[in-house]
Amino acid sequence: MLIKNDQDMIKNYLEDTSVMPGAKAEAVIIAESQDEIPQILKEASKNHTPITISSGKTGTTGGCIPLKGKILSVEKLNKIININKKNLTATVECGVVLEDLQKALAKENLVYLPDPTESTCLLGGTLATNASGSRTFKYGPTRNHVKRIKVVLSTGEILDIERGKIFAEGRRFETIKCDLPSYEMPMIKNAAGYYVYDNMDLIDLFIGSEGTLGVIVEMDLKIAVKPEKIFGGIVYFNNPKDCLNFVKEVRQISLESKKSGDITKLSAASIEYLDQYTLDLIREKNPSIPKDAKAAIFFEQESTETVEDDLLQQWSDLIEKHGADLDQCRIALTELEDKELKEIRHSIPETINEIFKRTGFQKLATDIAVPADAFDEMMAYYDEILKPLSIHHLAFGHIGNYHLHVNQLPKNNEEKELALKNIKLFVTKAVQLGGTISAEHGIGKIKKPYLKIMYGENGIKEMAAVKKALDPALILNLDNIFEEKYLR
Ligand SMILES: Cc1cc2nc3c(=O)[nH]c(=O)nc-3n(C[C@H](O)[C@H](O)[C@H](O)COP(=O)(O)OP(=O)(O)OC[C@H]3O[C@@H](n4cnc5c(N)ncnc54)[C@H](O)[C@@H]3O)c2cc1C
Structure with a gap:
């Protein structure tokens, strides 16, 4: 194993994409083989040294960021x-x-x-x-x-x-x-x-x-x-309502096709949403985005040589039925073109992460999903809270699962406080509607207060009891999911 104690070397391990403050560690232990891990953990347990596991550091919630103790990096266990x-x-x-x-x-x-x-x-x-x-x-x-x-x-x-x-x-x-x-x-x-x-x-x-x-x-x-072929597209809508109706129909048809296993029927692999402000954010890098677009959907569809034309026709029919202009759509027929479209999709969180890093504000993004029948109400609620405010905000994400990331980009501390209040309103509403406060990023260190809204104090205590049973020395990833005080 390699051990780094020099704070200059440790620096690289003190961040993910959350821009969470307060990171601190005595050393980084870089395991060079799986066999070293039991001994490292036994030693840390004996000495009650907190250990934070560090992987690719691309997380969004501060999960791999240590607040004390040592970091265990698994980057070299890469076979x-x-x-x-x-x-x-x-x-x-x-x-x-x-x-x-x-x-x-x-x-x-x-x-x-x-x-x-x-x-x-x-x-x-x-x-x-x-x-x-x-x-x-x-x-x-x-x-x-x-x-x-x-x-x-x-x-x-x-x-x-x-x-x-x-x-x-x-x-x-x-x-x-x-x-x-x-x-x-x-x-x-x-x-x-x-x-x-x-x-x-x-x-x-x-x-x-x-x-x-x-x-x-x-x-x-x-x-x-690997699927024989895959095609993708970005469809632009001038009216967000048309976009949401398009999503509902694509979802319904896709779920039916998945159930039946009929490969000749439209069946989306991805259905991703970009709101007007997200399009504004990435327009500079992607000048082909129409100026009057108020929402967009990025989709992918698996296909084969024999059914591709038919599937493309089914997508075109749906796109036109919901009022989007086919000439404005960008369709990717080859793997390379699909990769280009995905890069546009990837540039959204990347650009947002850069902004948070530049401004130094901790990431203010939701990870909320709600049941299908509650989605319209959740969308209306986002509008109700955000529309009257001047805070820069945008929503994008996995609308196929009724799961969006609403990001607020504050300019000053006052806006940051407002954004935090808004997030609390959003997660409370989502829980009331039967949703989740985190559909994919997890809780890490920065979303802990919201988990209590979802599972109550008792739920948190019950989770802490599981940790106590499996990690009796209480050293692993402290302060992730719930506060350390629940372990004492
Ligand atoms: C531009 C961008 C887009 C993203 N889009 C998505 C997305 O669409 N969907 C999505 O789900 N995520 C997304 N993410 C988040 C991120 O990529 C995922 O959370 C990823 O799974 C974290 O992996 P990592 O190796 O970077 O883990 P890290 O960030 O290093 O760690 C994440 C957590 O896992 C723990 N951990 C890591 N390795 C281990 C291990 N071997 N054993 C036990 N615990 C461990 C860490 O301690 C930490 O708590 C995105 C991130 C970026 C930067």
């Missing part, structure tokens, strides 16, 4: 151990960069389907946050693609957990002597707090637990044969 074409499984270490796995798979005409927009993240980080992204509409979040994990607990114990092998009895895991929280999660895309359900699979407790229960060092991931 792609095996790609099994026959049973479509990739076995990888946690520090493999998502993009590197995709490149290795592409050589074999294979693909790992989760696509959390930022390809420089490491796979362990994506499991720890249960990352999602645009294709989650069709394929579900990371959790759905994980077959096995190897986790090191802070005691040094190694758990090798295969999906489908270890189940809770109701809300208790006898094997690890641990009672699970009693709250019910909303039945929508959700990454808020520990993932629990009756008789649950143990693997699901660790996925999305944000490094608070153990270090995921290795995993078996489901992979797939």
Whole structure:
């Protein structure tokens, strides 16, 4: 292992994209092999040294940012151990960069389907946050693609957990002597707090637990044969209502096609929303965006040589039916063109992250999803709160899952305070509507106050009890998900 004590070297490990202040660490331990992790954790447990796990540092909630103790970096655990074409499984270490796995798979005409927009993240980080992204509409979040994990607990114990092998009895895991929280999660895309359900699979407790229960060092991931073709497009609307109606119809048809398995029918892989202010933000870099566009949808569709023309016709018909001008749409028919469109989509969070970094304000973005029948009300609420205010704001994201990121970009402290108040209003409304305060980024350190709104004080205490059972020395990723005071 490598140990860095020099604060100049540590500096690089003190940030992710949240712009969270207060980062501090004594040292960075860079593990060079999986075998070193149990000893590192045993030693830290013995000395009660807090350990914060650092991966790709692309998270948005301060999860990998330490407030004290030492950092454990897994960046060198980056072996792609095996790609099994026959049973479509990739076995990888946690520090493999998502993009590197995709490149290795592409050589074999294979693909790992989760696509959390930022390809420089490491796979362990994506499991720890249960990352999602645009294709989650069709394929579900990371959790759905994980077959096995190897986790090191802070005691040094190694758990090798295969999906489908270890189940809770109701809300208790006898094997690890641990009672699970009693709250019910909303039945929508959700990454808020520990993932629990009756008789649950143990693997699901660790996925999305944000490094608070153990270090995921290795995993078996489901992979797939690359679709023969994929096309994408950006559709611009002059009226946001037309855009939302378009989304509803695309969703409905896509869900029906997925159910029937009929590949000749329109079935979106991604349905992504860009509001007027998001289009304004990226117009300079993308001058082809029409000046009068008030909303846009980015979509992707898998296809084959034989059905492509028919599918394109179905998309064109829908686009025209909902009042968008086909001539203004940008359609990508090749993989390269689709990549260009995705770069436009990726430039949105990137540009916003740059602004937050430049202004020094902690990221003020929501990660809210609500049930389908509550989405119109949630959208109306965003307008009701934000429209009368002069604070710069924009909304974009995974509308296929009724999941948007509303970002507020304050110019001064007064606007920052206002933005924080607005976020509290939004998460409260979302919870009232049966939604989640975090659909994909997790809670990390900056969203903790909102989790109480969702699961109540009791839910937080029950999560803390799970952590106490699995991390008895209380050293791993302190202050992620819930405040440390709940552990005392
Ligand atoms: C431009 C941009 C766009 C993004 N778009 C999306 C998106 O569409 N969808 C989405 O879901 N996310 C998105 N993200 C967020 C981010 O990419 C994900 O949260 C990613 O999964 C984090 O991976 P990481 O390796 O960077 O982890 P880090 O940020 O280093 O860590 C994230 C958390 O996981 C813990 N952790 C990391 N590795 C392990 C491990 N091996 N074992 C246990 N705990 C661990 C850390 O301690 C921390 O709490 C975006 C980020 C950027 C910058």
